[in-house]
Amino acid sequence: MSSSDKRKTLITGGAGLIGSIMIDKLSGKYEFSSLDLKEADGIKSTVANLDDLEAITPAFDGIDTVVHLAADRSPAGSWDSILKNNFVATYNVFEASKRAGVKRVIFASSNHAEGGFYLDSPWKHVNEGNFHLLEQDNYELVTENHMIRPDSYYGVAKAYGEALGSYYNDYHDLSSLHLRIGWVLETDDPTFSAYSLSLWLSHRDTAQIIDLCIDASESHRYDIFNATSDNTWKIFDISHAKNALGYDPKDRAGSEFTPRPYERIT
Amino acid sequence: MDKRKVLITGGAGLIGSLMIDNLGDKYEFSSLDLVENPIVHSTVANIDDFDAIAPAFAGVDTVIHLAANPHPDGSWESNLQNNFIATYNVFELAKQNGVKRVIFASSNHSEGGNYLDAPWRHVNEGKYELLKQDNYELITETHRIRPDGYYGVAKAYGEALGSYYNDYHGLNSFHLRIGWVIRDNDPTVSSHGLTLWLSHGDLVQIMDLCISAPESYRYDIFNATSDNTWKIFDISHAKEALGYKPQDRAGSELRSD
Numbered sequence: 001m002s003s004s005d006k007r008k009t010l011i012t013g014g015a016g017l018i019g020s021i022m023i024d025k026l027s028g029k030y031e032f033s034s035l036d037l038k039e040a041d042g043i044k045s046t047v048a049n050l051d052d053l054e055a056i057t058p059a060f061d062g063i064d065t066v067v068h069l070a071a072d073r074s075p076a077g078s079w080d081s082i083l084k085n086n087f088v089a090t091y092n093v094f095e096a097s098k099r100a101g102v103k104r105v106i107f108a109s110s111n112h113a114e115g116g117f118y119l120d121s122p123w124k125h126v127n128e129g130n131f132h133l134l135e136q137d138n139y140e141l142v143t144e145n146h147m148i149r150p151d152s153y154y155g156v157a158k159a160y161g162e163a164l165g166s167y168y169n170d171y172h173d174l175s176s177l178h179l180r181i182g183w184v185l186e187t188d189d190p191t192f193s194a195y196s197l198s199l200w201l202s203h204r205d206t207a208q209i210i211d212l213c214i215d216a217s218e219s220h221r222y223d224i225f226n227a228t229s230d231n232t233w234k235i236f237d238i239s240h241a242k243n244a245l246g247y248d249p250k251d252r253a254g255s256e257f258t259p260r261p262y263e264r265i266t
Numbered sequence: 267m268d269k270r271k272v273l274i275t276g277g278a279g280l281i282g283s284l285m286i287d288n289l290g291d292k293y294e295f296s297s298l299d300l301v302e303n304p305i306v307h308s309t310v311a312n313i314d315d316f317d318a319i320a321p322a323f324a325g326v327d328t329v330i331h332l333a334a335n336p337h338p339d340g341s342w343e344s345n346l347q348n349n350f351i352a353t354y355n356v357f358e359l360a361k362q363n364g365v366k367r368v369i370f371a372s373s374n375h376s377e378g379g380n381y382l383d384a385p386w387r388h389v390n391e392g393k394y395e396l397l398k399q400d401n402y403e404l405i406t407e408t409h410r411i412r413p414d415g416y417y418g419v420a421k422a423y424g425e426a427l428g429s430y431y432n433d434y435h436g437l438n439s440f441h442l443r444i445g446w447v448i449r450d451n452d453p454t455v456s457s458h459g460l461t462l463w464l465s466h467g468d469l470v471q472i473m474d475l476c477i478s479a480p481e482s483y484r485y486d487i488f489n490a491t492s493d494n495t496w497k498i499f500d501i502s503h504a505k506e507a508l509g510y511k512p513q514d515r516a517g518s519e520l521r522s523d
Binding site: 079083088091095144145147148150156160162 | 342346350351354358376379382407408410411412413414415416418419422423425426427429430433434487
């Protein structure tokens with residue numbers, strides 16, 4: 001396949017962790033470009049703030065697929081920051097995509113859209129590492145059909161992005177797939193807390209499930225998928241992604257961890 | 267007994283006026299709106315202005331949040347200001363003032379995308395001959411979110427925001443996916459009106475039930491229409507969980523004019 005035939009895929013937040021994983025693992029298959037506050041190494045980059053619709057518009061020209069990752073990524077982000085960087089920015093991405101004739105937006109939603117469930121059993125036990133209170137593979141998991149239950153403004157903004165995507169699909173012919181991403185770790189090592197053992201989405205499973213979303217047939221118009229690796233102690237049911245996308249996770253966190261703080265490298 | 271203090275955002279509008287007229291003996295209402303409601307204590311301010319509206323929340327037990335750009339096809343910019351930011355302001359001020367419960371006027375428009383598909387499309391278009399009465403799927407509160415405009419997206423957002431404030435700030439919230447409250451209370455204007463009608467009397471009843479539900483009842487979402495013949499939305503959850511007993515029922519016939 002010549003480079004010009006490769007699907008043109010714009011990554012918002014292309015200079016971040018997930019963007020870097022995608023560029024590293026999928027550049028042979030897709031023609032990536034980045035829209036971020038800084039340049040992404042090795043690919044065409046537009047440097048602009050996503051809260052500025054006019055400034056980001058040129059980045060969408062000629063694009064087939066948008067992977068929307070850019071946001072205030074802090075689950076504890078303030079209302080003012082989330083309003084600008086997550087609410088307004090996500091509208092800008094869907095609207096710019098519609099105007100440019102993009103076929104599909106893949107939205108990095110989050111487990112935080114459902115994080116309120118960690119307050120209740122059995123998910124509280126998973127989250128706190130009280131595995132002895134649970135029978136493995138024999139407790140209820142949170143599916144994509146559970147009610148929306150965010151744990152923060154960040155989580156509310158993720159639920160909003162899913163709703164906005166549904167509207168653009170139904171009324172503006174812009175397909176959207178929404179990944180409720182667990183936790184992608186710079187170290188790719190989840191053995192520091194029960195929380196990370198449950199939510200881990202490994203680098204290669206990240207690349208796989210995003211690849212499947214980019215590649216899914218155009219007739220797959222709208223969907224929401226829980227996205228973690230095939231971890232031993234789950235909170236989220238990943239069977240929908242397996243059944244509907246063919247997701248075949250290669251990694252599996254176990255039960256053992258050594259408590260230590262998680263520090264971002266960047 | 268002291269009457270419960272209830273602040274209505276949008277208290278000068280149609281729904282607010284119906285509540286004040288019909289429930290004024292039971293609750294001590296106040297209004298927050300762009301114009302004064304001459305019957306009750308009123309704060310005149312725009313709800314996108316956090317500092318200007320803050321005093322209206324002092325000493326309030328329950329907030330009924332109705333104020334919004336009410337147009338289902340309102341622009342993004344207007345929805346951002348009047349529906350997104352305003353609803354945050356209402357929840358945050360309710361929290362800061364120790365309000366016990368917010369009742370949020372959500373809307374059928376958070377699920378209006380479903381009208382694109384059968385069988386609900388047939389109901390909405392009045393093609394009753396294509397349906398078997400009481401024998402087709404209805405939309406429950408557990409269907410996935412499927413809005414038909416920025417307005418509907420903002421309503422879904424309000425429900426999510428309310429869940430967060432309940433779980434993390436001790437502020438409980440009920441969310442009514444209101445069908446259509448019609449000024450002249452006559453749903454025979456269209457098949458859309460026949461299915462979505464929430465009569466004035468039934469509106470007052472379901473609001474009353476939400477205000478007076480026990481404090482232990484923390485969070486819920488209810489479809490809210492009258493007991494119409496050709497439904498899109500299942501109202502059995504409000505009947506079972508709140509004791510809602512709708513007294514009105516739209517039929518199948520439209521008015522002739």
